[in-house]
Amino acid sequence: MSLFRRENLHSLAAPYALDALEPDERRRFEKHLKKCDSCPAEVRALAEDAVRLAWSAAAPAPAAMRERVLAAVRTTPQENAPREAARARPPQLPPHVWGVQPPPRERRRIPLFVPFATATAAAALVVASLFAVQAGQTEDQLNAERTQAREIAHVLAAPDARATRGQDTEGRSIGVIASASEGSAVVTLSGYDDLPSDRVRQLWLMRPDAQPRSLGLFGDDTPLVASGLDTSATSLAVTVEPDGGSPQPTTQPVVQLALKSVGFGE
Amino acid sequence: MEADELLMLVAGGDQRAFEELYALVSGPVFGLVRRVVRDPAQSEEVSQEVLLELWRSAGRFDPGRGSALSWILTLAHRRAVDRVRSARAAGEREQREARRSHNPAFDQVTEEVEAGLEREWVRRCLDRLTALQRQSVTLAYYEGYTYREVAERLSLPLGTVKTRMRDGLTRLRECLGGVA
Structure with a gap:
């Protein structure tokens, strides 16, 4: 793994949105995200683009999977999400998804x-x-x-x-x-x-x-x-x-x- | 009801809402996971994990920060990529590559599935990217390669791959328009 200069970190937004970083880099980039004002909005936009790619791959799920998942749901307890836990960083997922980063404040309506x-x-x-x-x-x-x-x-x-x-x-x-x-x-x-x-x-x-x-x-x-x-x-x-x-x-x-x-x- | 609303109900333990949510997202989740993981049995396993994780951690979804679908598909993609990378690390990849050569090409299989309008649009828009942009984006997103691996496979400098990825996504966004 090479060392990163700060300006290089910024260029990782697209690979990050595509889940194309190695764990080390991902951590560095997420650290950078917290300090960078313009990054969260940019990463979010790129992540939305990636989701379009996801949508286009949709295919019917096997019928048997439904019963298995629903049966599991009936017997699997949910995480309790107390106020603090909901705001804490959960493992592995990007901050823009879990909401560690502040949202863009453009909407007036609640x-x-x-x-x-x-x-x-x-x-x-x-x-x-x-x-x-x-x-x-x-x-x-x-x-x-x-x-x-x-x-x-x-x-x-x-x-x-x-x-x-x-x-x-x-x-x-x-x-x-x-x-x-x-x-x-x-x-x-x-x-x-x-x-x-x-x-x-x-x-x-x-x-x-x-x-x-x-x-x-x-x-x-x-x-x-x-x-x-x-x-x-x-x-x-x-x-x-x-x-x-x-x-x-x-x-x-x-x-x-x-x-x-x-x-x-x- | 839309995914956002359903996910909020699911967060409260509503199993019927989960069934509705399942109907809405199981196809996109499974399709995406299979696109990345490829092996049908493993794809099913990862999809199940993702869907169960939705149930367990729906309370973490924060509607102020993006749509439920985006949250769900990002989760599914992350899990699929994790799986494909650990499989690759374990050397299973070669075996599966070999198996696949005896099976119909993946794209033929998916062609049999109903091609949605969105898929058609994305495909058309992907076609409009330059070859390097398209390869950089799809090798990473659909094949689960890191940008370093993409650079190696395409024999390109790292910086070029990063730029192609960004340009590719941006052009895709322009082509798809404000439909999202």
């Missing part, structure tokens, strides 16, 4: 639409992303977001936290992470146009044989944390209401989402 079935690792991520992009905000805004982040983390941390999502034909979606035991939920909207300044989107809890109950108003781009949900709740609905909200919905829902899959409606 990616809450994926179902977090367990929450410990997810909570850390959500809180981190809430705090990640706050430059130029006032102290009040920051405090409000911190409070909200804590509430979100609380929902996510519930052992029975489950997630679901509904999408309409135009790609707009509503995402929910809810805990029936806590009676709380984090609700996010995505893909909706801005409303005129005198209109607001309001979230409603729909229950059988009862009036819809307001769960609050959506702000810009931020999730809404709803609490005090009873388990008889069957769905959530969003309507457009005059600024300040309404006691009862005055328009047709723009989106509605059943809560059965997240443990409600029992």
Whole structure:
């Protein structure tokens, strides 16, 4: 193995993305990655290219393999991924895959639409992303977001936290992470146009044989944390209401989402 | 449901989500592993390990850092390359090379499998690379050779191989466009 000058290390990004480094070099390069600002984005892009190569090799797996894997899954315990472990470097896999490297901070929207079935690792991520992009905000805004982040983390941390999502034909979606035991939920909207300044989107809890109950108003781009949900709740609905909200919905829902899959409606 | 969502459910111990995830990714995982490892029995073994590892360590997936498919296929590729290198080190490679010469060429076998649109695109785009770019990329990615080994096989300086790999991947990206 030869010695590397620093400038040489950088040129290993492509071989690294192709898994074409020897173990020694791989370790050196990963060490370099941690110190190099521009590398993670570059390595990620190259790794995505490599994944295109992977896709193109797809072939049907042998039928017998399915039963073997599923049988193994039924009897194999999962790793517990407590918050710290999820962030620690796991053996062998590249940092950009496991997320040791910081993500590029280009997205303003918080990616809450994926179902977090367990929450410990997810909570850390959500809180981190809430705090990640706050430059130029006032102290009040920051405090409000911190409070909200804590509430979100609380929902996510519930052992029975489950997630679901509904999408309409135009790609707009509503995402929910809810805990029936806590009676709380984090609700996010995505893909909706801005409303005129005198209109607001309001979230409603729909229950059988009862009036819809307001769960609050959506702000810009931020999730809404709803609490005090009873388990008889069957769905959530969003309507457009005059600024300040309404006691009862005055328009047709723009989106509605059943809560059965997240443990409600029992 | 998409792989990202499924993987998150799997992280929570949802076995039905795992079955769905299996349906979605077993083909790409197996196909990739077989492309690298070649030996069918070993490919199946490595694929099983990868899929079981998905179950065990789904909680490590971090959606903020890339797609689930990318995570899964990177894992599969790493495991396949590990296998092929240790096999090579153990000298089994020659034996398998010999066996393979009595079997239909690999590409003929895969041709029988349904050729997806993505495969066609990638193949076309690979064709547009220069021969050295293509060989550098495919020897490393599909054959599991290190860039040093690639340099040796192609009788090229190390620096040239590194550059060809980077240029090859970049041109591939341009050719495939923003579909990813």
